[in-house]
Amino acid sequence: MLEKIKVSIVEDEPEIREGIEDVIQKSQFFICVGSYSNAESLLDNIDKVEPEIILMDIGLKGISGIEALKLIKKMNIQTAVVMLTVFEDDEKIFNSIIEGADGYILKKTPPQKLVELLYELHYGGIAINPQIARKVLEMFRAKPDKKIDDLSDREREVLNLIIKGYTHKQVAEKLFISPETVRGHLKNIYRKLQVHSKTEAVAKILHSNPFQNK
Amino acid sequence: MLEKIKVSIVEDEPEIREGIEDVIQKSQFFICVGSYSNAESLLDNIDKVEPEIILMDIGLKGISGIEALKLIKKMNIQTAVVMLTVFEDDEKIFNSIIEGADGYILKKTPPQKLVELLYELHYGGIAINPQIARKVLEMFRAKPDKKIDDLSDREREVLNLIIKGYTHKQVAEKLFISPETVRGHLKNIYRKLQVHSKTEAVAKILHSNPFQNK
DNA sequence: ATAGCAATAACCCAATTGAGGGTATTTTTG
DNA sequence: CAAAAATACCCTCAATTGGGTTATTGCTAT
Numbered sequence: 001m002l003e004k005i006k007v008s009i010v011e012d013e014p015e016i017r018e019g020i021e022d023v024i025q026k027s028q029f030f031i032c033v034g035s036y037s038n039a040e041s042l043l044d045n046i047d048k049v050e051p052e053i054i055l056m057d058i059g060l061k062g063i064s065g066i067e068a069l070k071l072i073k074k075m076n077i078q079t080a081v082v083m084l085t086v087f088e089d090d091e092k093i094f095n096s097i098i099e100g101a102d103g104y105i106l107k108k109t110p111p112q113k114l115v116e117l118l119y120e121l122h123y124g125g126i127a128i129n130p131q132i133a134r135k136v137l138e139m140f141r142a143k144p145d146k147k148i149d150d151l152s153d154r155e156r157e158v159l160n161l162i163i164k165g166y167t168h169k170q171v172a173e174k175l176f177i178s179p180e181t182v183r184g185h186l187k188n189i190y191r192k193l194q195v196h197s198k199t200e201a202v203a204k205i206l207h208s209n210p211f212q213n214k
Numbered sequence: 215m216l217e218k219i220k221v222s223i224v225e226d227e228p229e230i231r232e233g234i235e236d237v238i239q240k241s242q243f244f245i246c247v248g249s250y251s252n253a254e255s256l257l258d259n260i261d262k263v264e265p266e267i268i269l270m271d272i273g274l275k276g277i278s279g280i281e282a283l284k285l286i287k288k289m290n291i292q293t294a295v296v297m298l299t300v301f302e303d304d305e306k307i308f309n310s311i312i313e314g315a316d317g318y319i320l321k322k323t324p325p326q327k328l329v330e331l332l333y334e335l336h337y338g339g340i341a342i343n344p345q346i347a348r349k350v351l352e353m354f355r356a357k358p359d360k361k362i363d364d365l366s367d368r369e370r371e372v373l374n375l376i377i378k379g380y381t382h383k384q385v386a387e388k389l390f391i392s393p394e395t396v397r398g399h400l401k402n403i404y405r406k407l408q409v410h411s412k413t414e415a416v417a418k419i420l421h422s423n424p425f426q427n428k
Numbered sequence: 429a430t431a432g433c434a435a436t437a438a439c440c441c442a443a444t445t446g447a448g449g450g451t452a453t454t455t456t457t458g
Numbered sequence: 459c460a461a462a463a464a465t466a467c468c469c470t471c472a473a474t475t476g477g478g479t480t481a482t483t484g485c486t487a488t
Contacts, residue, residue: 456463
């Protein structure tokens with residue numbers, strides 16, 4: 001039999017903590033190597049215990065789950081951090097993902113499913129309820145912006161160069177047109193996007209689809 | 215028994231298409247209501263058949279899977295589109311997600327798992343292999359940028375207002391400091407981010423973490 | 429077909445804003 | 459205490475913006 005995967009738990013509600021401990025201990029793949037009611041205790045022991053997976057309640061007193069996540073990810077160790085929550089809190093899910101969480105599981109996830117998700121995580125996947133995954137993708141999805149669709153191809157071309165930091169003059173040289181024409185395009189862009197400066201136009205474009213100019 | 219969920223398949227390799235058809239037909243929850251070797255045929259029949267889920271090969275001849283996805287999403291109908299692929303092609307995964315795919319499944323997914331994923335999809339989730347989910351999240355994850363970490367709180371505050379399109383003067387008023395001080399902060403920001411204009415600074419910040427200013 | 433419209437291109441003037449180079453004081457923090 | 463951050467001011471020049479005008483091209487809808 002393979003070595004069991006070491007899991008630590010951080011959860012302030014004793015009932016839930018013990019419930020999860022139970023599930024972990026009973027599974028054939030995992031072993032619980034530490035169970036804490038706060039992030040501070042985990043951080044004190046993490047170097048000794050070396051858990052491969054940490055299940056972290058997102059709403060902890062003292063150091064919050066997300067702060068703990070940040071600290072652990074800064075430590076540069078081989079530890080997956082899976083966030084636990086009772087609520088489907090968009091803001092927290094979002095921040096967890098940004099900060100590098102390796103999973104996001106609802107506490108109400110049934111034991112069998114929980115183990116299954118952790119198993120997927122350990123083998124190159126991510127531990128996430130499909131409902132949460134949907135939320136995440138929707139957050140990241142480019143929101144179609146009618147205004148931006150209205151830009152002509154040439155206007156988009158100009159704006160993309162502006163984003164890269166080129167001045168009017170430089171854009172003009174790149175596109176073989178007069179700087180005054182660049183200005184003409186910009187005026188139209190400002191009107192269409194309802195903004196009044198390059199900065200705002202850039203912010204608008206990058207917010208609506210931050211990846212188009214990667 | 216509940217009504218079966220209607221599934222259409224678009225896949226040009228007959229063997230794979232028939233394999234998936236089989237899996238769908240044998241499951242108790244789904245029924246196959248159309249199986250096509252190209253996107254054109256699907257689009258011709260979609261209004262008649264009204265599938266609730268479409269399994270779409272990503273690499274189709276003629277109209278590609280992603281183009282078909284775009285067209286279907288524009289139709290404003292209640293149809294989930296799940297992309298199928300043999301390869302773990304980052305670029306295509308990325309574009310599918312951006313365009314609103316409701317899932318992304320590897321063709322090698324075992325039948326039982328496939329049905330399970332589609333079931334999750336139908337009940338508010340998303341059909342995605344955990345390995346793919348990981349890839350997607352990594353793509354969207356903010357790449358930590360040492361330069362941006364170097365900004366002081368005040369500098370970040372100034373930059374966030376600049377992103378919103380405020381001029382130096384307006385930022386100064388908001389923060390109750392002199393416009394010259396705003397300029398001072400901006401000089402330091404430019405030095406730290408190694409840029410030379412507001413436009414570049416905004417682009418840099420938004421590219422590194424496009425969501426921090428939502 | 430043709431009148432109208434949007435896109436593209438180019439120019440003018442006036443006023444504001446931004447950037448690059450300094451310098452200096454106070455406060456906060458390691 | 460020394461370093462960093464935050465504050466504020468100077469000058470100069472370039473860049474940007476907002477208000478106009480004009481002309482050509484090409485599509486589109488009556």
